[in-house]
Amino acid sequence: MRQFSPEWTVPSKIEQNPMIWMITVNGMIVDVRYMPLEVQEIAYKKGLIPYIPGNNKNSPE
Numbered sequence: 001m002r003q004f005s006p007e008w009t010v011p012s013k014i015e016q017n018p019m020i021w022m023i024t025v026n027g028m029i030v031d032v033r034y035m036p037l038e039v040q041e042i043a044y045k046k047g048l049i050p051y052i053p054g055n056n057k058n059s060p061e
Contacts, residue, residue: 014050023048 006020014020023032023043032043033053043049 015053021049021053 004019006014006017009017009020018031021031021033022029024030025035025039032040032049035043037052040049040052044052
């Protein structure tokens, strides 16, 4: 774990940390918050993101 690792982010700031939401799709790094819901669901099921953005039942707060 390094200084800027997402693991150091406090739960109340997860939504604001862009590194948590970056994934690779077809070789391109994208912010999953701006991707279609189906892509977000796949990323969540694979454990790539902590919860589906905008879906309150999965958020840490």
